[in-house]
Amino acid sequence: MADETTNRDSFQVQAGYCAAMGAPITARVATVLGHSLTRDSETGRRVLDWPGEPVADALVLRLIGGLHALYRRGVAEIAPVFSAAVTDEAEVAAILNRVFVEQDAELLPWLDGPPQTNEAGRSAGLMTGILHLAQRYGPRVEVLEIGSSAGLNLLIGRYRFDLGGVRVGPEKSPVEIRPEWRGSPPPAVPVAIVSTRGVDIQPLDVSGDRDAERLQAYCWVDNVERQARLEKTLAMARAYGVDLVQGDAADWVEARLAEPQAEGVTRVLMHSVVWQYLPPATQHRIAVAMEAAGARATPKQPLGWVMMEPNRDLHAHEVRVRGWPGDTPMEMVARTHAHGAWVEGLDPPYETRPYVMRASAAA
Numbered sequence: 001m002a003d004e005t006t007n008r009d010s011f012q013v014q015a016g017y018c019a020a021m022g023a024p025i026t027a028r029v030a031t032v033l034g035h036s037l038t039r040d041s042e043t044g045r046r047v048l049d050w051p052g053e054p055v056a057d058a059l060v061l062r063l064i065g066g067l068h069a070l071y072r073r074g075v076a077e078i079a080p081v082f083s084a085a086v087t088d089e090a091e092v093a094a095i096l097n098r099v100f101v102e103q104d105a106e107l108l109p110w111l112d113g114p115p116q117t118n119e120a121g122r123s124a125g126l127m128t129g130i131l132h133l134a135q136r137y138g139p140r141v142e143v144l145e146i147g148s149s150a151g152l153n154l155l156i157g158r159y160r161f162d163l164g165g166v167r168v169g170p171e172k173s174p175v176e177i178r179p180e181w182r183g184s185p186p187p188a189v190p191v192a193i194v195s196t197r198g199v200d201i202q203p204l205d206v207s208g209d210r211d212a213e214r215l216q217a218y219c220w221v222d223n224v225e226r227q228a229r230l231e232k233t234l235a236m237a238r239a240y241g242v243d244l245v246q247g248d249a250a251d252w253v254e255a256r257l258a259e260p261q262a263e264g265v266t267r268v269l270m271h272s273v274v275w276q277y278l279p280p281a282t283q284h285r286i287a288v289a290m291e292a293a294g295a296r297a298t299p300k301q302p303l304g305w306v307m308m309e310p311n312r313d314l315h316a317h318e319v320r321v322r323g324w325p326g327d328t329p330m331e332m333v334a335r336t337h338a339h340g341a342w343v344e345g346l347d348p349p350y351e352t353r354p355y356v357m358r359a360s361a362a363a
Contacts, residue, residue, distance in 0.1 A: 121340025148198030157193025
């Protein structure tokens with residue numbers, strides 16, 4: 001169980017991550033809150049007395065999402081902080097603590113669930129993993145995504161990508177995903193996404209304004225390019241729709257893996273920044289189900305697993321890939337920025353240690 005010191009320390013962890021991700025305003029807010037948040041509001045008391053693991057629970061991002069939502073709604077009191085008109089930490093602290101008291105009822109609900117950062121830029125890392133599977137098993141891919149949020153990455157087959165010069169997807173797509181590429185490019189092979197389906201414990205419906213606001217609030221104020229892309233991807237989701245249902249990830253994965261699979265199509269489980277939110281029992285069930293389905297996989301009905309999950313020690317995310325049939329364990333084929341601003345392709349031999357959020361903790 002966490003204590004106040006641990007909960008305050010989590011703000012510094014998040015501030016470091018924001019700074020590394022090129023988000024100085026959001027980093028400043030996290031830094032200031034870590035040492036200046038008071039118990040004068042119910043929101044402040046709930047944060048400082050948070051009973052869970054604050055980093056894994058993304059406690060700081062929950063809180064900052066609520067603050068950003070107030071800024072986007074035009075709450076004048078907070079505008080100087082999120083516009084960077086005020087940068088002195090003492091002044092920032094005074095403004096934020098007044099906002100907590102004045103906007104307590106508006107901020108409290110933002111602590112009730114994990115952030116919904118459904119970032120289409122993460123499709124760059126996910127597509128990188130899919131390209132590695134397409135090189136092994138062929139171009140046709142059926143995508144199963146857990147933790148789909150609003151389903152923006154279920155549009156992965158509708159985006160156009162430039163991944164280190166490797167171009168994938170429809171050329172006329174209104175959304176181009178072109179990260180800064182570092183290292184070796186991914187395999188230059190064709191990919192055809194034949195279907196995408198997703199599940200989320202609390203999916204967002206972006207056909208209305210409420211859930212779209214949540215996504216926009218969790219898109220950091222510093223990231224102007226991300227915000228512009230989010231507007232386009234929300235429009236695509238409304239235009240085309242996505243196959244997204246509410247449900248438990250393990251139940252859904254087990255059911256989907258039990259369904260008949262078309263020959264010549266690789267069934268791929270994918271997820272990004274989801275694993276940390278799943279209970280250990282759910283993680284175990286999914287891993288067991290994938291291993292069992294992998295044992296049944298054939299060259300005509302292959303199975304793949306692509307994950308893009310955070311390494312908190314490196315302030316980066318890891319793209320890991322596993323394919324069946326085959327005895328090769330899950331391999332880390334790339335590292336990526338949390339929101340897809342850059343991707344670093346790695347060279348073989350690939351690292352095959354099991355994924356953990358903090359490598360130092362595993363050591």
